[in-house]
Amino acid sequence: MTRRILFNLFAWSIVLAVAFPLFWMVVTSIKPQFELFRRPPTILPETVTFEHYWRLLKETNFLIYFRNSVVLSVATTVTVVSIATLGAYSLVRFRYRGRESLAFLVLFTYLLPSVVLIIPLYLMLVTLGLANSILSLVIAYTTFALPYALWLLRSFMAGIPEDLESAALVDGASRLGAFWDVILPQLLPGIISTALFTFILSWNEYLFALVLINSDSARPLTTGVMNMLVSSFNIEWSLLMAASVMMSVPLIIVFAFLQSYLTRGFGAGGVKG
Amino acid sequence: MADVVFSNVQKTFGTFTAVRDLDLTIRSGEFVSLLGPSGCGKTTTLRMLAGLEFPTGGTISIDGKVVNDTAPGKRDIAMVFQSYALYPHMTVAKNIAYPLKKRGVPAAERDQMVAKAAEMLQLTPLLNRKPGQLSGGQQQRVALGRALVRDPKVFLLDEPLSNLDAKLRGYMRAELVELHARLGRTMVYVTHDQLEAMTMSDRIAIMLNGDLQQFAPPQEVYRFPANRFVAGFIGTPSMNLIDGELTRAGSGWRFCAASLDVPVGPLNDMAQPGPACLGMRPESLSLGAGEQMAKVLLVEQTGHENIVTLQFAGQIRLTARTTAAQDLQMGADVAFAIDTSALHVFGPGETGPRLNRLLENKSSETDGQT
Numbered sequence A: 001m002t003r004r005i006l007f008n009l010f011a012w013s014i015v016l017a018v019a020f021p022l023f024w025m026v027v028t029s030i031k032p033q034f035e036l037f038r039r040p041p042t043i044l045p046e047t048v049t050f051e052h053y054w055r056l057l058k059e060t061n062f063l064i065y066f067r068n069s070v071v072l073s074v075a076t077t078v079t080v081v082s083i084a085t086l087g088a089y090s091l092v093r094f095r096y097r098g099r100e101s102l103a104f105l106v107l108f109t110y111l112l113p114s115v116v117l118i119i120p121l122y123l124m125l126v127t128l129g130l131a132n133s134i135l136s137l138v139i140a141y142t143t144f145a146l147p148y149a150l151w152l153l154r155s156f157m158a159g160i161p162e163d164l165e166s167a168a169l170v171d172g173a174s175r176l177g178a179f180w181d182v183i184l185p186q187l188l189p190g191i192i193s194t195a196l197f198t199f200i201l202s203w204n205e206y207l208f209a210l211v212l213i214n215s216d217s218a219r220p221l222t223t224g225v226m227n228m229l230v231s232s233f234n235i236e237w238s239l240l241m242a243a244s245v246m247m248s249v250p251l252i253i254v255f256a257f258l259q260s261y262l263t264r265g266f267g268a269g270g271v272k273g
Numbered sequence B: 001m002a003d004v005v006f007s008n009v010q011k012t013f014g015t016f017t018a019v020r021d022l023d024l025t026i027r028s029g030e031f032v033s034l035l036g037p038s039g040c041g042k043t044t045t046l047r048m049l050a051g052l053e054f055p056t057g058g059t060i061s062i063d064g065k066v067v068n069d070t071a072p073g074k075r076d077i078a079m080v081f082q083s084y085a086l087y088p089h090m091t092v093a094k095n096i097a098y099p100l101k102k103r104g105v106p107a108a109e110r111d112q113m114v115a116k117a118a119e120m121l122q123l124t125p126l127l128n129r130k131p132g133q134l135s136g137g138q139q140q141r142v143a144l145g146r147a148l149v150r151d152p153k154v155f156l157l158d159e160p161l162s163n164l165d166a167k168l169r170g171y172m173r174a175e176l177v178e179l180h181a182r183l184g185r186t187m188v189y190v191t192h193d194q195l196e197a198m199t200m201s202d203r204i205a206i207m208l209n210g211d212l213q214q215f216a217p218p219q220e221v222y223r224f225p226a227n228r229f230v231a232g233f234i235g236t237p238s239m240n241l242i243d244g245e246l247t248r249a250g251s252g253w254r255f256c257a258a259s260l261d262v263p264v265g266p267l268n269d270m271a272q273p274g275p276a277c278l279g280m281r282p283e284s285l286s287l288g289a290g291e292q293m294a295k296v297l298l299v300e301q302t303g304h305e306n307i308v309t310l311q312f313a314g315q316i317r318l319t320a321r322t323t324a325a326q327d328l329q330m331g332a333d334v335a336f337a338i339d340t341s342a343l344h345v346f347g348p349g350e351t352g353p354r355l356n357r358l359l360e361n362k363s364s365e366t367d368g369q370t
């Protein structure tokens, strides 16, 4: 009994430690300016204001950055998931020379720290004439999200019995038809996890965005907000917190929407054994 | 109507040979079973016929056309998979309708055909469930339904009844035989249950380690097994197989093992003095009278008959079949006689060929030389 209580206490203290910064972020974003630096600080704001949100939306480039981030993340996610799904299918279903080494080589590129790749990638993108565009970031993020996505989907794909596809082929489906009718629905949980992973990665990425983009029209939220609100002289805390809250909202929505898919029991009991 | 011809078909996985030099001609409308122990290459053979596995040698033809390079969907076959392979995200009705849908059958017609197949397989109340909500036997029936809903040239069935309970299995066996009679379609039926193969097939192809051992009608396989493996594999309880010596006796032959010494019928040209194997069915031993003595080890009562295990001449074990009326005590000694007109003689080795002269080569497609 006491062990149980102790365990609960422990778990809750961890939850609090993790949740407190988030809580503080929200609280700071709705405090009026004068209340921000009061000592002792107020836990709950005495007056609630949304002026920071207003200012952010009305007077800054926030919406442009936000749109860039959405375009960027969606494009990266779609690209990565499409390529990785087909790649994983190939790695699992077809037998060809160097299949295993290919898979390991792909993973190996993932082990390389991305910082090492940033300069070569930048130079390459400049040569291609893509520097300073959202497309350049999509390409960059794809390079480091793809290997992991490929491995993730490969293991999901390997869990789909080959007989399912064989049955579809015998039933008169083409290979692509069997893939569409049978493999994809089975792979859905894998695709969703991969999509989540890629989306979060591209939504939060900072370093590449910082190096590859220096025009306001193409900046994503991460670098845009930092650029706008953090200078060597001043940090606009309340605006920063409001921006952070709004940056988190899409992720929370995406998670809430997809979580039910992730936990729903797909694929159970289709095959004996 | 379509005949199926395997000609010199070979399948290797890397260095492992799963099917070796298979020659098999299945006549149009025939019900053929592929029978053999686990891992003998039955599924591989079926998958090659379905187009899911490429033969590494030889040709397969359906209806006179070589189909080696024909896609599975273009072969006009239907298949029940050993693993069922039901589409988990589709309802039972959708599963059964899928092959129709892929072949462009209009929706209204499709529903009718699905309803008919479901009726036959007693699946009607389950049509809206997903495969995950079905028992193993129900899943198996759905898999059957998906194959039977169409009217293809050839039906391929990979152990379709293995997961049903005894009663339903009996029912489905009769149902399949009836269906075969009605449709007159060629059916290739994989099983490792010899009773199924014996009761349902026109001919049985018995395989071992990728080699075809015998291809003949059930009665012939039972009465004139092509080699020792077939002899031991077909029949329950299985044939008694005794290793011993073959010796010449005048113009005939005798077989000796321990204290057993019996004359054996006319043998063929392959017979040589030396090690050989004697086969006798449990029903060719009669207990209670005779010149041989054995000890009763075990009496298994099945109801209408008893299966008796005997210990003979120290180490030889024999199985005999008697009427339930015969009262035998375990541990007691009993006299027995051997019906010498019903003995089988095989060469040495696991697949030692049949040596009896009578009808030894009746079946046209035997492969006992391995």
Ligand SMILES: Nc1ncnc2c1ncn2[C@@H]1O[C@H](COP(=O)(O)OP(=O)(O)OP(=O)(O)O)[C@@H](O)[C@H]1O
Pocket (backbone or CB within 6 Å): B013, B016, B017, B018, B036, B037, B038, B039, B040, B041, B042, B043, B044, B045, B082, B192
């Ligand atoms: N893809 C594969 N790669 C390598 N070996 C394989 C492959 N498929 C089958 N085999 C081997 O080929 C042999 C025959 O397999 P198969 O599935 O045809 O056996 P089976 O007669 O159907 O047995 P069971 O009664 O257990 O289903 C087995 O030894 C198996 O291990």
Ligand SMILES: [Mg+2]
Pocket (backbone or CB within 6 Å): B042, B043, B044, B082, B158
């Ligand atoms: Mg099998």
